[in-house]
Amino acid sequence: MAALIRLSSRPSALSAAASRVAARCFASASASQATPTSSSAPLFAFSASSGSAGRKDAEHRNVQWVFLGCPGVGKGTYASRLSVLLGVPHIATGDLVREELSSSGPLSLQLKEIVNQGKLVSDEIIISLLSKRLEAGEAKGESGFILDGFPRTTKQAEILEGVMDIDLVVNLKLREDVLLEKCLGRRICSQCGKNFNVASINVKGENGKPGISMDPLPPPPHCMTKLITRADDTEEVVKERLRIYYEKSQPVEDFYRSQGKLLEFDLPGGIPESWPKLLEALNLDDYEEKQSAAA
Numbered sequence: 001m002a003a004l005i006r007l008s009s010r011p012s013a014l015s016a017a018a019s020r021v022a023a024r025c026f027a028s029a030s031a032s033q034a035t036p037t038s039s040s041a042p043l044f045a046f047s048a049s050s051g052s053a054g055r056k057d058a059e060h061r062n063v064q065w066v067f068l069g070c071p072g073v074g075k076g077t078y079a080s081r082l083s084v085l086l087g088v089p090h091i092a093t094g095d096l097v098r099e100e101l102s103s104s105g106p107l108s109l110q111l112k113e114i115v116n117q118g119k120l121v122s123d124e125i126i127i128s129l130l131s132k133r134l135e136a137g138e139a140k141g142e143s144g145f146i147l148d149g150f151p152r153t154t155k156q157a158e159i160l161e162g163v164m165d166i167d168l169v170v171n172l173k174l175r176e177d178v179l180l181e182k183c184l185g186r187r188i189c190s191q192c193g194k195n196f197n198v199a200s201i202n203v204k205g206e207n208g209k210p211g212i213s214m215d216p217l218p219p220p221p222h223c224m225t226k227l228i229t230r231a232d233d234t235e236e237v238v239k240e241r242l243r244i245y246y247e248k249s250q251p252v253e254d255f256y257r258s259q260g261k262l263l264e265f266d267l268p269g270g271i272p273e274s275w276p277k278l279l280e281a282l283n284l285d286d287y288e289e290k291q292s293a294a295a
């Protein structure tokens, strides 16, 4: 599929946009009326595999993509790989929440209770954390982003749409029984922060659903003794997070589907099978080869 990735010809002005995101959120009355960017906004077609003219031009910004998908689907894994490939920051709101949790800031206790029950943090808090991250990024000269875990409610999507042009929304999909196993197998290195997975998944196909196998993603020896499990990766909490995803976050898929921005991607297996297929779906397969040849 020749996915043409459309970039706005407007410069990103992240800082201004970030402040507007926060302002929008707190002005709740206007938030629900935020108008989605029309497809007639000044856009130019950009084939991400054909030289990325837009990204070289100082006047234009880098990609602004969103990753959607249930807990455990692999948003973080694929968003972070793409961020390295495209040279854009990977911004995961779950990471921003966990950073806040591990600080002794005033929000920490309040957030801990919400997150450990598998509930969503309020739109106000999450947008304030995201705004701060975007502002810090802009100060460092960042352009573009791959958002992971945001937006998670239609209100968040409307607020974002009111201030930024999202080029593409990738919706990662996986069977629910596999999602649960993947969440329960997830481990994080408490020192380097990298994610691993000890689950070995081998589910047979049934009732028309294809089978799926995924090898564990083992940590290197130096991380082995420092592995921790997220407090919200217990069976009970993962089931609650999945329930909340279907209730609150699935409508976000419809929001972007109706704008023609949603790329549905069924993961065919683990990273070795899925990564090349995802690049193909994004029309980035050549891009990876060119990048490694240039390195």
Ligand SMILES: Nc1ncnc2c1ncn2[C@@H]1O[C@H](COP(=O)(O)OP(=O)(O)O)[C@@H](O)[C@H]1O
Residues within 6 Å of the ligand: 070, 071, 072, 093, 094, 095, 097, 114, 115, 118, 119, 120, 121, 122, 123, 126, 148, 149, 150, 151, 152, 153, 156, 232, 241
């Ligand atoms: N956009 C958001 N809106 C509200 N809460 C969020 C958002 N992003 C993250 N969180 C909070 O942080 C927790 C962890 O998020 P994340 O790491 O993205 O988990 P998941 O593995 O469920 O995708 C969520 O369960 C939720 O409490």
